[in-house]
Amino acid sequence: MTAVAISTPGGPQVLKPEQRDVPRPEAGEILIQVKAAGVNRPDVLQRKGAYPAPPGASDLPGLEVAGVVAAVGEGVTRWNVDDRVCALTPGGGYAEYAIVHGTNALPLPQGFTFSEAAALPETFFTVWHNVFERGGLKSGETLLVHGGTSGIGTTAIQLGKAFGARVIVTAGTPEKCEACEKLGADRAINYRTEDFVAVVKEVTGGKGANVILDMVGGDYVARNYSAASVEGRIVQIATMGGAVASADFSRLMLKRLVHTGSTLRPRPVEVKAGIAAGLEAQVWPLLATRRIAPVMDMIFPLREAWRAHERMEEGDHIGKIVLDVA
Numbered sequence: 001m002t003a004v005a006i007s008t009p010g011g012p013q014v015l016k017p018e019q020r021d022v023p024r025p026e027a028g029e030i031l032i033q034v035k036a037a038g039v040n041r042p043d044v045l046q047r048k049g050a051y052p053a054p055p056g057a058s059d060l061p062g063l064e065v066a067g068v069v070a071a072v073g074e075g076v077t078r079w080n081v082d083d084r085v086c087a088l089t090p091g092g093g094y095a096e097y098a099i100v101h102g103t104n105a106l107p108l109p110q111g112f113t114f115s116e117a118a119a120l121p122e123t124f125f126t127v128w129h130n131v132f133e134r135g136g137l138k139s140g141e142t143l144l145v146h147g148g149t150s151g152i153g154t155t156a157i158q159l160g161k162a163f164g165a166r167v168i169v170t171a172g173t174p175e176k177c178e179a180c181e182k183l184g185a186d187r188a189i190n191y192r193t194e195d196f197v198a199v200v201k202e203v204t205g206g207k208g209a210n211v212i213l214d215m216v217g218g219d220y221v222a223r224n225y226s227a228a229s230v231e232g233r234i235v236q237i238a239t240m241g242g243a244v245a246s247a248d249f250s251r252l253m254l255k256r257l258v259h260t261g262s263t264l265r266p267r268p269v270e271v272k273a274g275i276a277a278g279l280e281a282q283v284w285p286l287l288a289t290r291r292i293a294p295v296m297d298m299i300f301p302l303r304e305a306w307r308a309h310e311r312m313e314e315g316d317h318i319g320k321i322v323l324d325v326a
């Protein structure tokens, strides 16, 4: 099969097509003939050598795919050959065939193209787990999302609104802010020209945000403590602005804040299966009616994965970048 591998750590050009053997599914796993694969920021970090594949995972990049089941391993009862699925992969998505655990796959939502479906798993698993399971967002609460136009951000806006929250986001340009509000955000803050703490306070009548989804870290940590409500929950999913921070912990105590975080990729398949079950029950019906749909930025051929990474690193994209593998 054709796959795109990281020939050596470095810039986008190190992503090179090569020939590999088609992998074989072990017990509990399925082999997917990949039609489309999603591109995520963690793939960029892996390409640079900063985010190694967990033990046992493919060395190829690619955390999500959509395609057709080509073979099933022993003990898999849910899926049959020719079923159309999308799935979270522990790696190996940039290829014509990928292995996933059967419990980490979901049916292709009704009416979705493979490209649209490939744009779902990584951000939907991440947002569902961190905003709802970990952050405990409830209807009527306020959610603050940093990086509103990222793949993660565009998913968080839609899920937050669908489940009855007020959603405030931050983004770096007026165009990005406009895109977030078009998608349903109640208020988009241009963090280059406005202070997000002041705006969150103003929009919430001084109360602050109940849940904050943060991918920035660094000096945002102290500011998140200021922007959070009493009993607020701050969920860290990345530290693009720095992994080390100094903050006034008296705010954390006085407001009884919870500051937590997680990374999806190294979690056991059973945990991911639990997240998949929650998504299938509560979010897949919303996809079937297209009340929610991934925001598609650009699609590149698999062999030109380097262009997809270039686009992501330029930072002008809004929503998801996908590789066409068919």
Ligand SMILES: NC(=O)c1ccc[n+]([C@@H]2O[C@H](COP(=O)([O-])OP(=O)(O)OC[C@H]3O[C@@H](n4cnc5c(N)ncnc54)[C@H](OP(=O)(O)O)[C@@H]3O)[C@@H](O)[C@H]2O)c1
Pocket (backbone or CB within 6 Å): 039, 040, 041, 042, 122, 123, 126, 147, 148, 149, 150, 151, 152, 153, 170, 171, 172, 173, 176, 215, 216, 236, 237, 238, 239, 240, 241, 262, 263, 264, 265, 312, 315, 319
């Ligand atoms: N913990 C987990 O389980 C998990 C899972 C998936 C992804 N993630 C993380 O979540 C983040 C979003 O992922 P994604 O795939 O949605 O990425 P993406 O589409 O590339 O979005 C990254 C966004 O971050 C914003 N940003 C803020 N500070 C930045 C900086 N210093 N450098 C670059 N961008 C910056 C950019 O928006 P502006 O232009 O508006 O600043 C951009 O929209 C990534 O950091 C990724 O590693 C975590």
